[in-house]
Amino acid sequence: MSLAAPGLLGAAAAVVLALAIHALVPALPAMTVAVVLGLLAANLPGVAAWTAGRARPGLDFAGKHLMRGGIVVLGLKVSLVDVLGLGGPALLLITGVVLAAFAGTYGISRLFRLTPPVALLIATGFSICGASAIGAMADVRRVRQQDTVLPIALVTLCGTLAIGVLPLLMQPLGLGPERFGAWVGASVHDVGQVVATAQTAGASALAVAVVVKLTRVVLLAPMVAAAGLHHRNGLHRNGSAGSGGGRPPVVPLFVVGFLALAGLRSTGWLSPAALDAAATLQDLLLGMALFGLGSAVRIAQLLHTGVRPLLAALASWLLIAALGLGAAVIMIR
Numbered sequence: 001m002s003l004a005a006p007g008l009l010g011a012a013a014a015v016v017l018a019l020a021i022h023a024l025v026p027a028l029p030a031m032t033v034a035v036v037l038g039l040l041a042a043n044l045p046g047v048a049a050w051t052a053g054r055a056r057p058g059l060d061f062a063g064k065h066l067m068r069g070g071i072v073v074l075g076l077k078v079s080l081v082d083v084l085g086l087g088g089p090a091l092l093l094i095t096g097v098v099l100a101a102f103a104g105t106y107g108i109s110r111l112f113r114l115t116p117p118v119a120l121l122i123a124t125g126f127s128i129c130g131a132s133a134i135g136a137m138a139d140v141r142r143v144r145q146q147d148t149v150l151p152i153a154l155v156t157l158c159g160t161l162a163i164g165v166l167p168l169l170m171q172p173l174g175l176g177p178e179r180f181g182a183w184v185g186a187s188v189h190d191v192g193q194v195v196a197t198a199q200t201a202g203a204s205a206l207a208v209a210v211v212v213k214l215t216r217v218v219l220l221a222p223m224v225a226a227a228g229l230h231h232r233n234g235l236h237r238n239g240s241a242g243s244g245g246g247r248p249p250v251v252p253l254f255v256v257g258f259l260a261l262a263g264l265r266s267t268g269w270l271s272p273a274a275l276d277a278a279a280t281l282q283d284l285l286l287g288m289a290l291f292g293l294g295s296a297v298r299i300a301q302l303l304h305t306g307v308r309p310l311l312a313a314l315a316s317w318l319l320i321a322a323l324g325l326g327a328a329v330i331m332i333r
Contacts, residue, residue, distance in 0.1 A: 007058020038294020
């Protein structure tokens, strides 16, 4: 653990800075800022040597293990009562949007000749909940950490693009606040990005957006569990234990933890003060994890991948925006 200390302390300091920037500029989600700070740390002269050397063990620990902890605590944001309050037709519609976005984004990524692991992570991040979903899927599928770099960079870029572009389209598309909120919740990647985008249209838009978005977040559990089961069965058929020294569990423990805390939140037993403390802990864990993952992004390496990944991401972003808009029009009459 002493080897991890420099990186963990640096990641914690970065989260404090990210939260301060968010407090000064609410339109910039703290988690997005954390990824960007990690990217800057990986590429600025002087700091880059620190992230690649002395800080690397702690930053890698944050990117893997603190990400799991953050996803568990994320469950406390999800009230199953609020989600079920949308009604059966809306839940089926949102599920359909997530599945169509996942399949469509995966297909687009493969069409642009991205590798299957990278295509899988991009599809997961774009369709469910951004970088945290990428981390969860990478964990259960035993994807190499270096293969998470490009998907996280692309989902951060497109989510940030949504913050600026979607509010500009509200009036031309003739969307009322609630319909706009449903569109944002159904199509923007990260929870923080959803809040930053929807709040531009007022409290009613924000309320709808958060519930729709958290319905997508709930789908993280079955999607990741299904991917983990598929991977486990594939290892069994191949007679392989995988790189981790054993077969992965049927359902990862952090997914079980996520569902357990979502159930706890839904009971109404937790006080607002407890939920606020949990939100702070989640920001710390996920922010440190995202800084750690961002710090592995080398701009020079990204440039070597060419324009194909960016085009795939933009095409996927347009697909999900169209699917989300259609769902919003149907949901909000």
